[in-house]
Amino acid sequence: MTAEPTRVLVLNSGSSSVKYQLLDMVENRRLAVGLVERIGEETSRLVHTPLATGGERRVHEGPMADHDAALKAVAAELAADGLGLDSPRLAAIGHRVVHGGLRFTEPTVIDEAVLAEIERLVPVAPLHNPANLTGIRTARALRPDLPQIAVFDTAFHTTMPEHAARYAIDVATADAHRIRRYGFHGTSHAYVSRRTARLLGKDPSEVNVIVLHLGNGASASAVAGGRCVDTSMGLTPLEGLVMGTRSGDIDPAVTFHLKRVAGMSADEIDELLNKKSGLVGLCGDNDMREIRRRIDEGDEAAALAFDIYIHRLKKYLGAYTAVLGRVDAVAFTAGVGENAAPVRAAAMAGLEGLGMAVDADRNAVRSDAPRLISPDGSPVAVAVVPTDEELEIAQQTYALVTA
Numbered sequence: 066m067t068a069e070p071t072r073v074l075v076l077n078s079g080s081s082s083v084k085y086q087l088l089d090m091v092e093n094r095r096l097a098v099g100l101v102e103r104i105g106e107e108t109s110r111l112v113h114t115p116l117a118t119g120g121e122r123r124v125h126e127g128p129m130a131d132h133d134a135a136l137k138a139v140a141a142e143l144a145a146d147g148l149g150l151d152s153p154r155l156a157a158i159g160h161r162v163v164h165g166g167l168r169f170t171e172p173t174v175i176d177e178a179v180l181a182e183i184e185r186l187v188p189v190a191p192l193h194n195p196a197n198l199t200g201i202r203t204a205r206a207l208r209p210d211l212p213q214i215a216v217f218d219t220a221f222h223t224t225m226p227e228h229a230a231r232y233a234i235d236v237a238t239a240d241a242h243r244i245r246r247y248g249f250h251g252t253s254h255a256y257v258s259r260r261t262a263r264l265l266g267k268d269p270s271e272v273n274v275i276v277l278h279l280g281n282g283a284s285a286s287a288v289a290g291g292r293c294v295d296t297s298m299g300l301t302p303l304e305g306l307v308m309g310t311r312s313g314d315i316d317p318a319v320t321f322h323l324k325r326v327a328g329m330s331a332d333e334i335d336e337l338l339n340k341k342s343g344l345v346g347l348c349g350d351n352d353m354r355e356i357r358r359r360i361d362e363g364d365e366a367a368a369l370a371f372d373i374y375i376h377r378l379k380k381y382l383g384a385y386t387a388v389l390g391r392v393d394a395v396a397f398t399a400g401v402g403e404n405a406a407p408v409r410a411a412a413m414a415g416l417e418g419l420g421m422a423v424d425a426d427r428n429a430v431r432s433d434a435p436r437l438i439s440p441d442g443s444p445v446a447v448a449v450v451p452t453d454e455e456l457e458i459a460q461q462t463y464a465l466v467t468a
């Protein structure tokens with residue numbers, strides 16, 4: 066008797082990391098989860114947790130030159146638990162792909178034409194699409210017979226109206242080069258906005274939610290009745306909030322100034338704004354835990370970086386309140402949003418006029434569960450809703466291959 070293929074492997078390849086999960090979609094459980102960090106650096110680190118066997122968490126440190134090496138190491142870990150990629154139980158592999166342009170609005174079976182389109186979009190997602198492509202190519206080489214599905218960060222944002230998606234620049238130039246606001250982290254914004262509605266006991270179609278996805282990359286979205294109507298990232302994942310290493314919003318003339326006055330090349334400016342700006346540019350650290358520790362020790366650069374980060378968040382909360390007209394909930398998610406109570410408290414401080422507040426005791430609770438942190442009777446519900454991009458990608462992948 067051959068067991069049914071009911072399992073999905075999800076690969077979420079970031080610029081220097083891979084998060085992965087193996088899930089059984091019928092038994093509704095995760096069999097293995099893991100993370101490879103610092104790919105391409107001197108020492109990479111793989112952390113693998115074999116949930117199915119109940120085995121111990123395994124940690125390996127050593128150099129992994131690229132995403133190909135990382136993925137082969139992941140495949141070896143899975144094989145060691147009897148969950149290898151050669152398993153007939155595997156139904157598909159689901160890949161997070163960051164930039165899908167306008168062409169991909171749904172999960173898509175990957176073929177050569179799809180790969181070519183993801184490749185064509187590399188210039189507008191230079192930190193992400195190359196890693197996604199390597200992940201896909203390695204996975205296809207390991208299991209050429211298996212459906213490989215791409216789930217795009219941009220898909221959820223394709224409902225944005227033209228007045229939110231267009232930049233106010235010459236239309237002919239914009240159209241010739243497909244310059245518009247695409248938005249990213251869409252899988253997370255979709256999952257979290259729906260999960261927030263459920264937390265309120267409502268259908269997603271009934272509620273307006275502002276989602277703050279605050280990870281290393283960070284973005285805000287305004288979701289009206291389940292549809293995205295605005296988001297803070299644009300043509301590329303550089304626009305919007307202050308991030309770990311990215312500037313977010315700046316006057317575009319800063320770039321001309323850097324070129325003309327500081328003599329920097331386009332590539333150097335790109336590197337400056339994407340990798341040496343944001344929190345790391347302001348204070349040398351991009352990890353919010355380290356920044357809070359330094360603030361507690363009286364470090365002024367860390368305190369200013371934190372204040373700039375919070376000021377930008379408040380501006381988006383105000384903007385999206387105006388865009389939505391009525392806000393039912395604000396949801397904090399991703400590494401910073403889920404874990405950093407001081408960020409949530411500071412972002413909400415003084416926003417009583419918008420109907421937003423946090424209860425200090427509720428905000429201090431540490432938990433993996435979606436939860437409200439606003440006081441009872443608050444006009445806007447403020448929530449912490451852990452994201453699960455991998456589950457969302459697995460569900461979309463399995464739905465496509467079993468349709």
Ligand SMILES: Nc1ncnc2c1ncn2[C@@H]1O[C@H](COP(=O)(O)OP(=O)(O)O)[C@@H](O)[C@H]1O
Nearest residue numbers: 279280281282351352353354399400401404405
């Ligand atoms: N306990 C914590 N307290 C504060 N910040 C945290 C904590 N845990 C993680 N973070 C922050 O979350 C970030 C990573 O978030 P994550 O959503 O995993 O990002 P990404 O998916 O972009 O790699 C870290 O850089 C750190 O700033």
Ligand SMILES: CC(=O)OP(=O)(O)O
Nearest residue numbers: 079249250281282302
């Ligand atoms: C699009 C994006 O910024 O993704 P990440 O947060 O994984 O870097």
Ligand SMILES: [Mg+2]
Nearest residue numbers: 280281282399
């Ligand atoms: Mg992320």
